[in-house]
Amino acid sequence: MSTLQVSVYRYNPETDSAPYMQEFQVDTKGRDLMVLDVLHLTKEQDSSMAYRRSCREGVCGSDGMNMNGKNGLACITPLSEVVKNNKLVLRPLPGLPVIRDLVVDMGIFYKQYERIQPYLQNDTPAPAIERLQSPEDRDKLDGLYECILCACCSTSCPSFWWNPDKFVGPAGLLQSYRFLADSRDEATSERLAELEDPFSVFRCRGIMNCVAVCPKGLNPTRAIGKIREMLLANAT
Amino acid sequence: MSNMRSLSFDAIIIGGGGSGLRAALELAKSGKKTAVLSKVFPTRSHTVSAQGGITCAIASADPNDDWRWHMYDTVKGGDYIADQDAAEYMCSEGPKAVFELEHMGLPFSRFDNGRIYQRPFGGQSKNFGEGGQAARTCAAADRTGHALLHTLYQNNLKNNTTFLNEWYAVDLVKNANGDVVGCIALDIETGEVVHVKSKATVLATGGAGRIYASTTNALINTGDGIGMALRAGFPMQDMEMWQFHPTGIYGAGTLVTEGCRGEGGYLVNKDGERFMERYAPNAKDLAGRDVVARSMVMEILEGRGCGDKADHVFLKLDHLGEEVLGKRLPGIVELSKTFAHVDPAKEPIPVVPTCHYMMGGIPTNVHGQAVMQDADGNDQIVNGLFACGEAACVSVHGANRLGGNSLLDLVVFGRAAGMFIEGALNEGIDYLEATDSDVDAAMKRMSRWNESNGGESVPDLKAELQDIMQNAFGVFRQEDNMQEGVKKLAELRERIANAHLGDKSNAFNTARVEALELDNLMEVAEATAISALERKESRGAHSRYDYPDRDDVNWLKHSLYFPAEKVLGKRDVNFTPKTVDTFEPKVRTY
Amino acid sequence: MVTNITNFGRSGLSDWLIQRFSAVILALYTLFIVAYLLLNPGLDYATWSGLFAQTWMRIFSLLAFVSIAAHAWIGLWTVTTDYLKPTGIRLAVQSAIILAIFVFLVWGIQILWGA
Numbered sequence: 001m002s003t004l005q006v007s008v009y010r011y012n013p014e015t016d017s018a019p020y021m022q023e024f025q026v027d028t029k030g031r032d033l034m035v036l037d038v039l040h041l042t043k044e045q046d047s048s049m050a051y052r053r054s055c056r057e058g059v060c061g062s063d064g065m066n067m068n069g070k071n072g073l074a075c076i077t078p079l080s081e082v083v084k085n086n087k088l089v090l091r092p093l094p095g096l097p098v099i100r101d102l103v104v105d106m107g108i109f110y111k112q113y114e115r116i117q118p119y120l121q122n123d124t125p126a127p128a129i130e131r132l133q134s135p136e137d138r139d140k141l142d143g144l145y146e147c148i149l150c151a152c153c154s155t156s157c158p159s160f161w162w163n164p165d166k167f168v169g170p171a172g173l174l175q176s177y178r179f180l181a182d183s184r185d186e187a188t189s190e191r192l193a194e195l196e197d198p199f200s201v202f203r204c205r206g207i208m209n210c211v212a213v214c215p216k217g218l219n220p221t222r223a224i225g226k227i228r229e230m231l232l233a234n235a236t
Numbered sequence: 237m238s239n240m241r242s243l244s245f246d247a248i249i250i251g252g253g254g255s256g257l258r259a260a261l262e263l264a265k266s267g268k269k270t271a272v273l274s275k276v277f278p279t280r281s282h283t284v285s286a287q288g289g290i291t292c293a294i295a296s297a298d299p300n301d302d303w304r305w306h307m308y309d310t311v312k313g314g315d316y317i318a319d320q321d322a323a324e325y326m327c328s329e330g331p332k333a334v335f336e337l338e339h340m341g342l343p344f345s346r347f348d349n350g351r352i353y354q355r356p357f358g359g360q361s362k363n364f365g366e367g368g369q370a371a372r373t374c375a376a377a378d379r380t381g382h383a384l385l386h387t388l389y390q391n392n393l394k395n396n397t398t399f400l401n402e403w404y405a406v407d408l409v410k411n412a413n414g415d416v417v418g419c420i421a422l423d424i425e426t427g428e429v430v431h432v433k434s435k436a437t438v439l440a441t442g443g444a445g446r447i448y449a450s451t452t453n454a455l456i457n458t459g460d461g462i463g464m465a466l467r468a469g470f471p472m473q474d475m476e477m478w479q480f481h482p483t484g485i486y487g488a489g490t491l492v493t494e495g496c497r498g499e500g501g502y503l504v505n506k507d508g509e510r511f512m513e514r515y516a517p518n519a520k521d522l523a524g525r526d527v528v529a530r531s532m533v534m535e536i537l538e539g540r541g542c543g544d545k546a547d548h549v550f551l552k553l554d555h556l557g558e559e560v561l562g563k564r565l566p567g568i569v570e571l572s573k574t575f576a577h578v579d580p581a582k583e584p585i586p587v588v589p590t591c592h593y594m595m596g597g598i599p600t601n602v603h604g605q606a607v608m609q610d611a612d613g614n615d616q617i618v619n620g621l622f623a624c625g626e627a628a629c630v631s632v633h634g635a636n637r638l639g640g641n642s643l644l645d646l647v648v649f650g651r652a653a654g655m656f657i658e659g660a661l662n663e664g665i666d667y668l669e670a671t672d673s674d675v676d677a678a679m680k681r682m683s684r685w686n687e688s689n690g691g692e693s694v695p696d697l698k699a700e701l702q703d704i705m706q707n708a709f710g711v712f713r714q715e716d717n718m719q720e721g722v723k724k725l726a727e728l729r730e731r732i733a734n735a736h737l738g739d740k741s742n743a744f745n746t747a748r749v750e751a752l753e754l755d756n757l758m759e760v761a762e763a764t765a766i767s768a769l770e771r772k773e774s775r776g777a778h779s780r781y782d783y784p785d786r787d788d789v790n791w792l793k794h795s796l797y798f799p800a801e802k803v804l805g806k807r808d809v810n811f812t813p814k815t816v817d818t819f820e821p822k823v824r825t826y
Numbered sequence: 827m828v829t830n831i832t833n834f835g836r837s838g839l840s841d842w843l844i845q846r847f848s849a850v851i852l853a854l855y856t857l858f859i860v861a862y863l864l865l866n867p868g869l870d871y872a873t874w875s876g877l878f879a880q881t882w883m884r885i886f887s888l889l890a891f892v893s894i895a896a897h898a899w900i901g902l903w904t905v906t907t908d909y910l911k912p913t914g915i916r917l918a919v920q921s922a923i924i925l926a927i928f929v930f931l932v933w934g935i936q937i938l939w940g941a
Contacts, residue, residue, distance in 0.1 A: 012741060012743060013743050014741050014743055043747075047693070047694075047695075047738050047739050047747040048739040048741065048745075048747060050744045050745070052276070052280075053455055054276050054280045054281075054282070054454045054455055054456045055285050055454040055455075056455055056490075057285065057490045057491075057571060057575070058571075058574065059284050059379075059567075060280040060281075060284050060285070060454065061279065061280060062276065062277075062280045076574050078574075099425055099743060099744050100743045100744040101744075103744045106277070110277075114393055117394075118390045118393065119341060119387075119390040119394040120339075122339075126335075126339040129335055129351075130294070130334075130335050130338040130344070130352050131339065132350030133346050133350055134348075135345075135347070135348060138343065138344075138345060138346045142377075145376075145383060146379060146382070148382070149277075158908075159908070162909065163907065163908065166828045179341075182341070182343075184341070185341075195838075196838055196839045197828045197836065197837065197838050198836070198838035199838065201838060202838030202839070202841065202842050203904075228839075228842070231839050232839065232843075235839055
């Protein structure tokens with residue numbers, strides 16, 4: 001038997017008064033499909049199912065969702081990694097408003113990203129060529145710039161669930177540190193001043209849910225620790 | 237449609253990938269009322285998947301590097317139907333555009349002296365092909381597209397660009413004079429249909445690799461801009477020219493960068509032979525992509541393929557060592573493990589040529605202005621319509637694009653379009669307003685789907701279209717096969733015209749978007765098929781068994797596909813660069 | 827920067843530092859008391875009261891009381907901002923917490939220095 005039991009969170013604001021779980025039987029033909037492939041098969045059964053997807057190779061960050069209780073990207077999560085007892089339960093990313101089915105409103109997540117001023121700031125007139133950067137300084141950006149803004153981390157973080165309007169969240173803080181760590185950026189003290197209140201950074205309790213779910217293997221908790229160190233060094 | 241809401245902009249950019257965001261940045265800085273309309277959040281655009289780098293003569297790896305050498309490679313790589321004035325513009329302006337990206341914060345990898353890291357890519361040479369392999373591709377590890385797209389998005393945030401994210405452009409709106417004065421767009425989240433008016437409409441909608449069953453392209457690459465332009469009656473250039481990337485992961489189709497071979501990897505057949513030494517004795521695995529892809533297919537057809545079905549070859553990387561792989565190709569290690577279940581530090585990656593890039597598209601000049609032909613065969617500017625990036629055919633890639641030239645194309649011509657539109661807006665643009673009936677004409681297709689009640693389903697038809705294209709218009713092509721393909725496509729068009737949209741709800745209805753995308757795939761497929769059938773020669777990526785040779789007497793030309801009559805015309809290739817001597821067509825060997 | 831905050835310091839950094847510093851004090855104090863009880867198995871009132879008659883012990887104890895007050899306030903303030911979303915209820919609970927901490931602190935001081 002290669003029939004997989006798939007249970008998908010459904011909600012259409014036009015017709016449903018409340019969300020419900022829809023059951024599908026999907027024939028995997030014994031293959032170890034990716035969860036996104038399974039979603040395509042369920043959409044063939046019911047074309048009204050809505051989910052985001054784009055690159056299908058784990059770099060665009062569209063298809064973050066909750067699969068059997070854990071956040072991840074559907075396109076690079078093989079069934080063998082998540083399915084237990086032949087059952088797959090798919091829910092939208094937790095903590096964000098649902099627009100429809102597996103599609104969540106990521107507005108507040110993007111807003112926190114924008115808040116950390118995610119762009120290089122350097123008012124020194126640029127040279128005619130590139131700004132030089134040593135390989136060692138460039139290495140400091142590894143593990144930071146690779147973020148794909150899929151929101152798997154921030155939506156698995158209880159502090160972000162409770163205070164999404166005040167706590168920047170792991171994704172935004174990882175990017176904040178990406179610019180703090182960049183030898184070419186000149187706005188370090190302005191950036192730090194924006195972060196030293198009790199919410200923006202300090203709501204991180206270090207439980208490392210973000211690290212556990214990041215599909216790119218990044219470590220926001222470590223970046224947050226580095227920001228705290230910088231704040232401390234800056235204040236003393 | 238009097239009850240439709242309308243929005244007005246100086247310029248609307250359709251598409252939030254590299255070229256769209258670069259154009260938007262230029263316009264946002266100028267203070268023009270600009271919006272980017274994108275069917276996905278911008279960083280989900282396909283530019284994000286680009287891996288190896290951006291090719292440009294910034295003279296970092298080699299202080300004596302010269303943009304003219306890069307231009308020579310580009311023209312030769314394009315099998316001499318790249319426009320030489322456009323290639324000249326791209327290669328000479330390139331360094332400026334790349335340094336700008338660095339100043340914006342793009343985290344390029346570095347050499348010990350602090351300059352941008354450059355790696356060798358296919359088809360690169362020094363001294364006009366005489367000086368051996370060059371290393372000209374600027375890289376951020378193997379995530380250059382991701383780094384580039386995020387950097388551009390970030391700088392658009394910095395400059396307060398207006399974004400209409402998750403909006404889908406349905407069709408262009410033309411006024412009574414045939415000028416493009418905006419588009420009809422669907423707000424995917426709410427289902428609202430809006431008339432977007434603009435003085436300049438930029439199609440930066442990317443490629444359409446999804447016309448093939450096997451492609452490295454994202455699921456969103458459905459040629460929406462090409463479809464819109466064709467339905468509006470505008471011609472398409474060189475649509476037969478589709479690049480098959482040598483190294484798509486066997487079975488999955490995901491891309492493995494040419495940078496793997498640039499860093500020293502090579503292809504082997506089932507006997508473990510490095511077969512590219514036979515096909516391209518000098519450049520070997522770094523010959524042009526069309527050459528490598530064809531060689532791989534030859535190996536497979538001659539029974540030297542790998543695996544049970546002998547239908548792929550291997551890309552060998554293990555000799556590079558874990559350290560180089562971890563530092564220079566970390567994304568490839570990840571992708572190989574996920575999609576090929578192979579650790580490239582230990583085993584070779586199974587690969588097969590996979591549809592990757594559309595060299596053709598909307599013909600434009602170097603300012604991004606769309607071009608059509610008048611009755612006498614002369615170029616004529618389309619008022620109000622611009623294109624850049626993969627959707628455009630400037631043409632810098634000719635019949636075959638060199639690796640790393642697509643990202644350069646995006647930023648150079650996105651920037652050029654932005655600068656030109658800014659100037660044009662300053663001088664004043666005044667086109668006739670669209671009437672209600674003009675808007676209704678652009679709404680026709682959308683209304684058709686909304687009123688459909690019965691017929692075949694969208695996914696089935698899409699799969700059929702992709703199979704037709706895969707079977708008849710792949711790496712090698714021949715007359716009878718293509719005739720059959722064109723016939724099947726004509727039938728398919730009828731069936732799509734009667735297909736059914738089952739879900740007619742408003743909120744985030746992805747079924748509706750996929751139905752609208754299917755129309756565009758159909759337009760691109762048919763333009764490709766007819767162009768391929770009519771170009772009776774082999775050049776660059778277009779290889780025919782029945783016409784195996786390049787025919788410079790008849791076909792040193794762009795093809796120009798006219799959608800109304802479904803016929804193929806020709807357009808002259810530019811051979812008059814401004815500051816260098818013309819590169820005369822030569823026999824192309826690597 | 828988030829500025830709509832009912833906390834006293836308004837600085838996450840100082841809160842964070844106080845939380846860690848006070849935790850260290852409380853840990854030391856706890857260790858000391860536990861060790862003292864273990865080393866004095868037949869503890870009587872006179873010895874116990876003698877311990878607290880010494881000035882260094884009174885200072886050490888006061889430090890622990892202040893630490894527990896600060897630690898409790900920052901911790902509970904955080905908890906209330908996480909879980910109590912209606913402003914009225916949150917303010918009321920926070921006021922009650924402040925009052926309780928104040929009372930316990932004054933009471934503690936009185937016990938310590940009053941005798």
